[in-house]
Amino acid sequence: MIRPALAVALSRLASAGTPLQSEALLDIASLFPTFELRVAASVLVTVAVVAIWRVGARLHDTEVDAVSMPVWHLSVTMLRLVVVVAGGAFVFALWSLSGDIGTISAQYDLNRRTFVRIGLSAASVVGAYVLTSVLGRFIKEIASTRPEISDHQREIIYRIAQVTTYLATLAVILGIWRADLGGFLVGAGFLGIVVGMAARQTLGALIAGFVIMFSRPFEIGDWVEVGDHEGIVTEITVVNTRIQTFDGEFVMIPNDVVSSESLVNRSRKGRLRLDVEVGVDYDTDVDRAAEVAQATVEDLDEVLSVPKPQVVAKRFGDSAVVLGVRPWIDRPSARRWWRARTATISAVSEAFDEADITIPFPQRALSERDPSGPIPLTDARPEASPETDGGVESGEVGNDAPSGSEEADR
Secondary structure, eight states: OOOOOHOOOOOOOHHSSHHHHHHHHHHHHHOOOHHHHHHHHHHHHHHHHHHHHHHHHHHHHHOSSSSSSHHHHHHHHHHHHHHHHHHHHHHHHHHHHTHHHHHHHTTOOHHHHHHHHHHHHHHHHHHHHHHHHHHHHHHHHHHHHOOTSSSHHHHHHHHHHHHHHHHHHHHHHHTTTTTTTHHHHHHHHHHHHHHHHSHHHHHHHHHHHHHHHHSSSSSSTOOOEEOOOOOOEEEEOSEEEEEETTTEEEEEEEEHHHSOOOEEETTTTTEEEEOEEEEEETTTTTHHHHHHHHHHTTSSSOOOOOSOEEEEEEEOOOSSSEEEEEEEEEOOOOOOOOHHHHHHHHHHHHHHHHTTTTOOOOOOOOOOOOTTTTOOOOOOOOOOOTTTTTTTOOHHHHHHHHOHHHHHHO
């Protein structure tokens, strides 16, 4: 039986090397004589490559004093790439020397050029992934040394480099297969229409992501409120935005939702104003209470001295005149907001207590109507009937109403 062309070529390639290399290749092939053993070996090698790849991803974040971080990142990336290539070469050699790939190539009329194109295409995809990872690391390193580059700008640069790399890889793969670009563009046009109709929400989120990145309504680290969600922005991608709520939960919000909902950026200018309400009794001198509250808040370390805190009269409440204590904090965050708010409430409460300014609690006065008194009637007023006032006559309302003492006892 004549071996397929690809298996013969690989056998000649193995025999062309040193005797030790030829024996090693033949020993590898002889160790897995059955189809099941070759499948098991391929799976084990794949698992090992994936494990080493993940370990290498963790090594990227390890700080090494002996070398600089860019050199370390590049070395780890090259090591991961070598492991992937070695694993792929082992699996390919294992199946090639067994004759299975040659059989498949003869059955489906696949020549050596086709396998070379498949290998180059796979290498291009792996190379693009590795290149984007290296670019992300280098961009992060450069941005960390330049304070004028914000996290938002770094994210934009990385996303543009990522999209450019993948588009260039696609063009290389099309060139490897010598695809007809005219027919490809026509097919891509029809495919784009179908995909656009089927995934218009995803495409809308994609377009909205680029709009958000360039319009910059918020940046990474900002405190925002989007619809019913409120928290700190931790990541902005081309599809969604991730925020961390003050309960420690991560919320993924599609970018089209972000662009369509009302957006409040509480830390746009690097500071935030608090609004703490406190009520004083109606018999209290409002101006004096406002002066006491303002002097108290100005002495707090948790709030800014510039701009100065303000105390304004906001409204007449049911039981008190409501004052609004409005201090400012810088670098807004959930912790700083709660600390400043707690300190303000505690300090104002103690200051009012020392100044004998009463903070009233809700009060309600109850009174009884005298049932024996006459009810004035005029000619223009029609006589009340059980049907017109809900089945209870006017004269019976006072008799059935509970007294003030009875209502208090209840």
